[in-house]
Amino acid sequence: MRKTDTLIVPPNDDVTPHHFQVTLREFWREYKKNRMAVAGIFIVGIFVLIGIFSPWLILHDPNEQDIFNRFQPPVWMEGGSWEYPLGTDELGRDLYSRIIYGSRVSLALGMAVAFFATTVGVLMGLVSGYYGGTIDSIIQRVVDILLAFPYLVFAIGLMAVLGRGIINLFLVLLYKEWVTPCRVVRSEVLAARESEYVEAARAVGAGNLHIMFKEILPNVFSSVIVVATLRVAWIILMEASLSFIGVGVPLHIPSWGMIIADGRGYITQYWWLSTFSGMAILFTVLGINLMGQGLRDALDPRLKE
Amino acid sequence: MAVNLNQFINRLLQTIPVVIGVTVIVFSLMHLIPGDPVEIMMGEGSVSKGEIQRIREEFGLHLPLPVQYVNFFTGLFKGDLGYSIFYRQQVRDVVFSRLPATIELMVAAMIISLIIALPVGIISALRRYSLLDKVGTLWALLGVSMPGFWLGLLLIMVFSVHWIFPVAGRIDYGMTPRHITGLYLLDSILTLNGLSFWNALKHIFLPAVTLGMAMGALTMKVVRSSMLEVIRQDYITFARAKGLSRPQVVIKHALKNAIIPTITVVTLNMGVLLGGNMIVETVFGWPGLGSLVVNSIYNRDYPVVQASVLVYAVTFIACNLLADFLYTILNPRVKF
Numbered sequence: 001m002r003k004t005d006t007l008i009v010p011p012n013d014d015v016t017p018h019h020f021q022v023t024l025r026e027f028w029r030e031y032k033k034n035r036m037a038v039a040g041i042f043i044v045g046i047f048v049l050i051g052i053f054s055p056w057l058i059l060h061d062p063n064e065q066d067i068f069n070r071f072q073p074p075v076w077m078e079g080g081s082w083e084y085p086l087g088t089d090e091l092g093r094d095l096y097s098r099i100i101y102g103s104r105v106s107l108a109l110g111m112a113v114a115f116f117a118t119t120v121g122v123l124m125g126l127v128s129g130y131y132g133g134t135i136d137s138i139i140q141r142v143v144d145i146l147l148a149f150p151y152l153v154f155a156i157g158l159m160a161v162l163g164r165g166i167i168n169l170f171l172v173l174l175y176k177e178w179v180t181p182c183r184v185v186r187s188e189v190l191a192a193r194e195s196e197y198v199e200a201a202r203a204v205g206a207g208n209l210h211i212m213f214k215e216i217l218p219n220v221f222s223s224v225i226v227v228a229t230l231r232v233a234w235i236i237l238m239e240a241s242l243s244f245i246g247v248g249v250p251l252h253i254p255s256w257g258m259i260i261a262d263g264r265g266y267i268t269q270y271w272w273l274s275t276f277s278g279m280a281i282l283f284t285v286l287g288i289n290l291m292g293q294g295l296r297d298a299l300d301p302r303l304k305e
Numbered sequence: 306m307a308v309n310l311n312q313f314i315n316r317l318l319q320t321i322p323v324v325i326g327v328t329v330i331v332f333s334l335m336h337l338i339p340g341d342p343v344e345i346m347m348g349e350g351s352v353s354k355g356e357i358q359r360i361r362e363e364f365g366l367h368l369p370l371p372v373q374y375v376n377f378f379t380g381l382f383k384g385d386l387g388y389s390i391f392y393r394q395q396v397r398d399v400v401f402s403r404l405p406a407t408i409e410l411m412v413a414a415m416i417i418s419l420i421i422a423l424p425v426g427i428i429s430a431l432r433r434y435s436l437l438d439k440v441g442t443l444w445a446l447l448g449v450s451m452p453g454f455w456l457g458l459l460l461i462m463v464f465s466v467h468w469i470f471p472v473a474g475r476i477d478y479g480m481t482p483r484h485i486t487g488l489y490l491l492d493s494i495l496t497l498n499g500l501s502f503w504n505a506l507k508h509i510f511l512p513a514v515t516l517g518m519a520m521g522a523l524t525m526k527v528v529r530s531s532m533l534e535v536i537r538q539d540y541i542t543f544a545r546a547k548g549l550s551r552p553q554v555v556i557k558h559a560l561k562n563a564i565i566p567t568i569t570v571v572t573l574n575m576g577v578l579l580g581g582n583m584i585v586e587t588v589f590g591w592p593g594l595g596s597l598v599v600n601s602i603y604n605r606d607y608p609v610v611q612a613s614v615l616v617y618a619v620t621f622i623a624c625n626l627l628a629d630f631l632y633t634i635l636n637p638r639v640k641f
Contacts, residue, residue: 150577150618152581153614156599244584267462275462285449
């Protein structure tokens with residue numbers, strides 16, 4: 001069910017905000033039916049708060065080394081202390097502080113890449129689907145070429161030659177990431193192009209830009225939101241994988257993937273080194289996936305299972 | 306069939322620009338390296354400028370870029386993937402010596418994922434909201450949310466304590482079966498070498514499970530949803546009304562149709578397996594293409610990275626082609 005009624009709103013200024021409010025409330029009523037989705041929002045919310053307030057939550061500088069306190073166990077184990085709630089790693093760094101700080105890279109990068117990739121992808125998809133013809137062929141061939149690389153292979157290959165770094169990570173992920181929203185939007189635009197409301201807009205003399213951005217875009221927006229949300233989860237997993245391999249974030253920035261890699265050599269003796277960081281990834285990604293599924297069910301009932 | 310043949314040729318032709326585009330990207334990898342790749346690969350400051358110039362000329366790196374690309378591209382047809390300074394070998398030989406290990410792991414992962422995904426998917430579709438269905442849903446969720454390398458490490462942690470499974474390598478020293486295909490499991494069956502088979506099986510189990518979990522979760526979801534769709538159809542009701550038993554209907558009628566989307570999706574999801582393979586090989590020290598890439602990054606052996614990325618991409622393209630072909634072959638309504 002498309003919300004075509006939003007388009008027949010009379011051009012009266014005070015109508016639009018009111019209308020938005022109602023849809024938002026309607027949306028929430030629909031969304032909260034799914035308890036798992038609410039749990040998802042809750043989990044993501046906690047991690048976002050941790051990310052924002054991490055400078056106040058940490059107990060030690062995440063990079064501070066203390067060789068005399070290497071491999072301290074977590075607080076509930078024998079020999080553990082509140083000084084290092086989740087224990088310390090092979091250089092005596094506080095795991096708790098590192099994991100808290102690690103949330104920043106994961107979430108910030110995940111959201112930034114998803115945001116910019118979606119923006120680029122939506123523009124490309126709109127243009128590609130709306131105009132068709134040569135420009136569509138060109139964009140779709142580029143999409144095909146990028147899709148021909150398995151995601152991680154592509155990212156590892158590029159990061160291998162570019163070297164570690166946040167900007168490099170951002171660009172490499174962005175380079176591949178816009179493809180998904182582009183394809184989704186394009187296929188929606190292809191359907192919308194033939195619809196009555198677009199025909200009506202054209203009949204009253206609306207220009208191409210107006211039709212694309214004011215008529216079609218609001219109608220495909222719910223799909224875009226769903227795709228963008230689910231992509232954040234994927235990007236976080238990719239960043240963690242790249243950092244685990246050693247081609248992700250630079251060494252001085254704690255990241256969940258890198259913390260797991262650091263602990264890898266010692267896991268049979270000191271299980272906590274890699275375990276907690278992995279749980280942080282798991283819960284964040286799980287939360288985002290639950291949220292994305294909830295959004296999909298609430299915004300796009302067609303896709304409901 | 307005539308229509309199908311045309312479709313096939315059309316689809317094949319469409320692949321050509323994609324392959325060319327892929328080679329352009331792979332080629333440009335080498336030129337994205339900040340600094341002089343030759344100098345970096347030889348070890349900075351360890352070789353004289355004259356020597357570097359000589360190497361550049363030997364490998365044609367002094368030529369204009371388009372010429373270099375044409376040389377690269379035509380070289381591919383001759384099987385020339387470049388020269389690895391690190392291994393002092395043709396890249397082709399380095400890459401191909403690693404392929405059997407990777408193929409073996411991927412096939413094993415695929416088999417494991419199917420062994421679990423098919424029954425779970427089918428039963429959870431038939432018995433919706435049962436315990437198994439809930440477990441399946443949880444698995445589907447975890448499969449896309451859990452980082453593969455972490456799962457691998459957890460498995461190592463749990464199983465290495467009790468030493469049930471070895472945690473690194475493909476086979477113990479001295480157990481390697483006589484070389485026939487390079488796939489140890491297959492070779493040991495062919496040479497009737499039970500000890501090697503058991504040893505290789507123990508080695509491959511954990512990496513294959515790690516790799517198969519994510520893939521299996523995706524497969525299970527497809528099996529479940531296509532089963533759900535199929536069993537609502539009239540012909541299933543009819544088959545039941547005809548007096549066929551439930552297992553008969555499920556296996557002979559429903560599964561046959563539900564399997565089509567499954568095959569397509571499994572083939573399309575090969576990307577997950579191919580990418581995950583790099584990670585899992587690294588975690589388990591599996592001597593395949595994936596760990597080769599990761600090691601080559603540390604060794605700054607860029608030609609090997611380049612060639613491996615190309616091999617992965619070409620495999621993936623082939624899988625997508627296969628998925629399309631299978632779909633067109635299988636889709637024109639399965640006969641009963």
